[in-house]
Amino acid sequence: NAGVMQNPRHLVRRRGQEARLRCSPMKGHSHVYWYRQLPEEGLKFMVYLQKENIIDESGMPKERFSAEFPKEGPSILRIQQVVRGDSAAYFCASSLGVHQGLGIGTEAFFGQGTRLTVV
Amino acid sequence: DAKTTQPTSMDCAEGRAANLPCNHSTISGNEYVYWYRQIHSQGPQYIIHGLKNNETNEMASLIITEDRKSSTLILPHATLRDTAVYYCIVYTGANSKLTFGKGITLSVRP
Numbered sequence: 001n002a003g004v005m006q007n008p009r010h011l012v013r014r015r016g017q018e019a020r021l022r023c024s025p026m027k028g029h030s031h032v033y034w035y036r037q038l039p040e041e042g043l044k045f046m047v048y049l050q051k052e053n054i055i056d057e058s059g060m061p062k063e064r065f066s067a068e069f070p071k072e073g074p075s076i077l078r079i080q081q082v083v084r085g086d087s088a089a090y091f092c093a094s095s096l097g098v099h100q101g102l103g104i105g106t107e108a109f110f111g112q113g114t115r116l117t118v119v
Numbered sequence: 120d121a122k123t124t125q126p127t128s129m130d131c132a133e134g135r136a137a138n139l140p141c142n143h144s145t146i147s148g149n150e151y152v153y154w155y156r157q158i159h160s161q162g163p164q165y166i167i168h169g170l171k172n173n174e175t176n177e178m179a180s181l182i183i184t185e186d187r188k189s190s191t192l193i194l195p196h197a198t199l200r201d202t203a204v205y206y207c208i209v210y211t212g213a214n215s216k217l218t219f220g221k222g223i224t225l226s227v228r229p
Contacts, residue, residue: 004162033216043163043219056216091162093217106151106210108217110162 002026004094004111012117013082021077021114025094032075033093033108034067043091049075050097082118089113122146123207128224137194139223141207144188150209152183153217154192158203163219166192166205197227 005024013019025032034046036059048056049069060067064082069075079086093108124142131137143152153168167174167181169190174181180193194201206222 035219037160042221043157045216045218048216089160093163107153107165107168109165112162113160 004092004109006090006092006111006114008114009112010115010117012119014119015083016081019079019082019086019116019118021079021090021092021116023075023077023092023094023111025075025092026109029094029096029109031095031097031108032069033095034075034077035091035093037089037091037113039088046077079116082116084118087116087118089115122150122209122218123220125205125207125220125223127221128226130226130228131194131197133199133227133229134196137197137201137225137227139192139194139205139207139225140189141191142189143207143209146187146209147211149211151211152181152187152190153208153210154179154181155206155208155217155219156201156203157206157222158200163206168210197225199227199229201225202227 004026007022030051032049035043036046037043045059047060047067052071064080066078091110091113093110095108122145151168151170154166155163157163167176167179169181169183183190204222204224206219208217210217
Protein backbone atom coordinates (compact mmCIF):
# COMPACT_ATOMS: atom_id res chain seq x y z
CA ASN A 1 0.00 0.00 0.00
CA ALA A 2 1.90 3.00 -1.28
CA GLY A 3 1.86 6.16 0.75
CA VAL A 4 1.02 9.64 -0.44
CA MET A 5 3.02 10.31 -3.57
CA GLN A 6 4.07 13.79 -4.57
CA ASN A 7 5.86 14.76 -7.72
CA PRO A 8 8.08 16.21 -8.69
CA ARG A 9 10.23 16.13 -5.55
CA HIS A 10 12.14 19.18 -6.71
CA LEU A 11 10.95 21.83 -9.13
CA VAL A 12 12.81 24.86 -10.40
CA ARG A 13 10.91 27.61 -12.14
CA ARG A 14 11.87 31.04 -13.42
CA ARG A 15 9.90 34.04 -12.24
CA GLY A 16 6.70 34.34 -14.21
CA GLN A 17 6.41 30.65 -15.12
CA GLU A 18 3.75 28.27 -13.90
CA ALA A 19 4.32 25.53 -11.34
CA ARG A 20 2.17 22.39 -11.18
CA LEU A 21 2.50 20.18 -8.15
CA ARG A 22 0.88 16.76 -8.13
CA CYS A 23 -0.34 14.67 -5.25
CA SER A 24 -1.63 11.10 -5.45
CA PRO A 25 -3.40 10.22 -2.21
CA MET A 26 -3.22 6.86 -0.51
CA LYS A 27 -5.48 4.22 -2.00
CA GLY A 28 -9.07 4.76 -0.94
CA HIS A 29 -8.47 8.23 0.46
CA SER A 30 -10.85 10.89 -0.78
CA HIS A 31 -9.68 13.83 1.35
CA VAL A 32 -6.61 15.84 0.36
CA TYR A 33 -4.89 18.71 2.14
CA TRP A 34 -2.14 21.01 0.92
CA TYR A 35 0.36 22.77 3.20
CA ARG A 36 3.22 25.14 2.56
CA GLN A 37 6.40 25.43 4.58
CA LEU A 38 8.63 28.42 3.97
CA PRO A 39 12.30 28.05 4.88
CA GLU A 40 12.79 27.94 8.66
CA GLU A 41 9.06 28.36 9.26
CA GLY A 42 6.14 26.19 10.28
CA LEU A 43 3.56 24.32 8.25
CA LYS A 44 0.77 26.53 6.99
CA PHE A 45 -2.52 25.11 5.80
CA MET A 46 -3.53 26.10 2.30
CA VAL A 47 -6.52 24.11 1.07
CA TYR A 48 -8.67 21.07 1.85
CA LEU A 49 -10.40 19.17 -0.92
CA GLN A 50 -12.66 16.19 -1.24
CA LYS A 51 -13.22 14.59 -4.61
CA GLU A 52 -14.13 17.38 -7.05
CA ASN A 53 -14.96 19.80 -4.21
CA ILE A 54 -13.03 22.45 -2.34
CA ILE A 55 -14.04 22.28 1.30
CA ASP A 56 -11.78 24.91 2.84
CA GLU A 57 -9.45 27.25 0.97
CA SER A 58 -8.96 29.74 3.76
CA GLY A 59 -5.18 29.43 3.55
CA MET A 60 -4.84 29.92 -0.17
CA PRO A 61 -3.47 33.22 -1.45
CA LYS A 62 -6.21 35.03 -3.31
CA GLU A 63 -4.31 35.31 -6.55
CA ARG A 64 -2.20 32.98 -8.69
CA PHE A 65 -2.89 29.85 -6.61
CA SER A 66 -5.49 27.21 -7.38
CA ALA A 67 -6.11 23.59 -6.45
CA GLU A 68 -8.20 20.79 -7.82
CA PHE A 69 -8.90 17.16 -7.02
CA PRO A 70 -10.68 15.65 -10.02
CA LYS A 71 -12.76 12.51 -10.00
CA GLU A 72 -9.93 10.68 -11.70
CA GLY A 73 -6.26 11.40 -11.22
CA PRO A 74 -4.13 13.23 -8.70
CA SER A 75 -4.76 16.46 -6.91
CA ILE A 76 -3.02 19.42 -8.51
CA LEU A 77 -1.77 22.59 -6.87
CA ARG A 78 -1.15 25.20 -9.50
CA ILE A 79 0.83 28.38 -9.05
CA GLN A 80 0.72 30.84 -11.90
CA GLN A 81 3.34 33.51 -12.55
CA VAL A 82 5.59 32.35 -9.76
CA VAL A 83 7.62 34.83 -7.73
CA ARG A 84 10.65 34.26 -5.52
CA GLY A 85 8.47 34.34 -2.42
CA ASP A 86 6.74 31.18 -3.61
CA SER A 87 9.93 29.21 -3.00
CA ALA A 88 8.99 26.71 -0.32
CA ALA A 89 8.25 23.08 0.42
CA TYR A 90 4.69 22.09 -0.45
CA PHE A 91 3.27 19.09 1.34
CA CYS A 92 0.18 17.14 0.52
CA ALA A 93 -1.71 14.90 2.95
CA SER A 94 -4.61 12.52 2.51
CA SER A 95 -7.10 10.82 4.78
CA LEU A 96 -9.99 8.39 4.50
CA GLY A 97 -12.43 10.88 5.90
CA VAL A 98 -14.47 11.06 8.99
CA HIS A 99 -15.84 8.44 11.30
CA GLN A 100 -17.58 10.30 14.05
CA GLY A 101 -16.95 9.27 17.59
CA LEU A 102 -13.89 7.12 17.23
CA GLY A 103 -11.64 9.18 15.01
CA ILE A 104 -11.01 6.13 12.88
CA GLY A 105 -9.90 7.06 9.41
CA THR A 106 -9.30 10.69 10.30
CA GLU A 107 -5.52 10.36 10.46
CA ALA A 108 -3.89 12.36 7.69
CA PHE A 109 -0.78 10.91 6.08
CA PHE A 110 1.72 13.21 4.41
CA GLY A 111 3.84 12.90 1.32
CA GLN A 112 7.51 13.83 1.17
CA GLY A 113 6.78 17.17 -0.39
CA THR A 114 7.75 19.15 -3.46
CA ARG A 115 10.55 21.66 -3.03
CA LEU A 116 9.83 24.60 -5.31
CA THR A 117 12.65 26.98 -6.10
CA VAL A 118 11.93 30.12 -8.07
CA VAL A 119 14.96 31.69 -9.71
CA ASP B 120 -4.76 29.29 15.34
CA ALA B 121 -3.17 26.44 17.24
CA LYS B 122 -5.11 25.53 20.38
CA THR B 123 -2.18 23.87 22.11
CA THR B 124 0.91 25.05 23.94
CA GLN B 125 4.15 23.13 24.04
CA PRO B 126 7.61 23.91 25.39
CA THR B 127 9.97 25.15 22.73
CA SER B 128 12.51 22.39 23.12
CA MET B 129 13.78 19.57 25.23
CA ASP B 130 16.49 16.99 25.12
CA CYS B 131 16.74 13.40 26.11
CA ALA B 132 19.48 10.79 26.41
CA GLU B 133 19.45 7.97 23.91
CA GLY B 134 17.73 4.90 25.29
CA ARG B 135 15.75 6.83 27.87
CA ALA B 136 12.08 7.68 27.73
CA ALA B 137 11.16 11.02 26.22
CA ASN B 138 8.06 12.61 27.75
CA LEU B 139 6.68 15.44 25.66
CA PRO B 140 4.00 17.56 27.35
CA CYS B 141 1.17 19.47 25.73
CA ASN B 142 -1.48 21.77 27.16
CA HIS B 143 -4.88 22.06 25.49
CA SER B 144 -7.03 23.62 28.16
CA THR B 145 -9.74 24.79 25.74
CA ILE B 146 -10.24 21.45 24.05
CA SER B 147 -13.83 20.68 23.08
CA GLY B 148 -15.65 17.46 23.76
CA ASN B 149 -15.50 16.35 20.13
CA GLU B 150 -11.84 17.15 19.61
CA TYR B 151 -9.13 14.55 19.54
CA VAL B 152 -5.48 15.00 20.48
CA TYR B 153 -3.15 14.17 17.60
CA TRP B 154 0.62 13.98 17.53
CA TYR B 155 2.80 14.33 14.46
CA ARG B 156 6.50 14.79 14.01
CA GLN B 157 8.68 16.26 11.29
CA ILE B 158 12.19 15.01 10.90
CA HIS B 159 14.47 17.52 9.23
CA SER B 160 12.09 18.96 6.63
CA GLN B 161 10.65 15.60 5.62
CA GLY B 162 6.89 15.24 5.39
CA PRO B 163 5.15 15.21 8.78
CA GLN B 164 4.66 11.73 10.17
CA TYR B 165 1.55 10.66 12.03
CA ILE B 166 2.35 9.20 15.45
CA ILE B 167 -0.80 8.64 17.48
CA HIS B 168 -4.12 10.15 18.46
CA GLY B 169 -6.64 9.79 21.27
CA LEU B 170 -9.87 11.14 22.65
CA LYS B 171 -9.85 10.48 26.39
CA ASN B 172 -8.38 7.06 26.95
CA ASN B 173 -4.67 6.42 26.97
CA GLU B 174 -3.42 4.99 23.71
CA THR B 175 -0.38 2.98 22.71
CA ASN B 176 0.98 1.87 19.39
CA GLU B 177 4.31 0.67 18.04
CA MET B 178 5.72 4.17 18.03
CA ALA B 179 4.56 5.79 21.24
CA SER B 180 2.09 6.08 24.10
CA LEU B 181 -0.33 8.93 24.64
CA ILE B 182 -1.45 9.79 28.14
CA ILE B 183 -4.42 12.16 28.37
CA THR B 184 -5.41 13.63 31.72
CA GLU B 185 -8.87 12.91 33.04
CA ASP B 186 -10.01 16.51 32.45
CA ARG B 187 -8.47 16.33 28.93
CA LYS B 188 -6.72 19.65 29.40
CA SER B 189 -3.27 18.23 28.87
CA SER B 190 -1.51 15.20 27.50
CA THR B 191 1.92 13.62 27.29
CA LEU B 192 3.49 11.78 24.40
CA ILE B 193 5.91 9.13 25.55
CA LEU B 194 8.64 7.66 23.38
CA PRO B 195 9.69 4.75 25.58
CA HIS B 196 13.25 4.30 24.32
CA ALA B 197 14.39 7.34 22.39
CA THR B 198 16.93 6.90 19.60
CA LEU B 199 18.94 9.46 17.66
CA ARG B 200 16.47 9.05 14.80
CA ASP B 201 13.71 10.41 17.03
CA THR B 202 15.29 13.86 16.91
CA ALA B 203 12.55 15.95 15.32
CA VAL B 204 9.93 18.63 15.84
CA TYR B 205 6.87 17.14 17.52
CA TYR B 206 3.46 18.71 17.06
CA CYS B 207 0.50 18.31 19.38
CA ILE B 208 -2.75 19.20 17.61
CA VAL B 209 -6.39 19.16 18.66
CA TYR B 210 -8.67 18.26 15.80
CA THR B 211 -12.24 17.19 15.33
CA GLY B 212 -11.58 15.24 12.17
CA ALA B 213 -14.93 16.46 10.96
CA ASN B 214 -14.45 18.34 7.70
CA SER B 215 -11.68 20.39 9.21
CA LYS B 216 -7.95 20.69 8.86
CA LEU B 217 -4.92 20.02 11.03
CA THR B 218 -3.46 23.30 12.28
CA PHE B 219 0.21 23.09 13.15
CA GLY B 220 1.74 25.30 15.82
CA LYS B 221 5.45 25.70 16.48
CA GLY B 222 5.83 22.27 18.07
CA ILE B 223 8.57 21.13 20.40
CA THR B 224 12.03 20.33 19.16
CA LEU B 225 13.25 17.10 20.70
CA SER B 226 16.98 16.51 20.59
CA VAL B 227 18.15 13.02 21.47
CA ARG B 228 21.78 13.00 22.57
CA PRO B 229 24.11 9.99 22.45
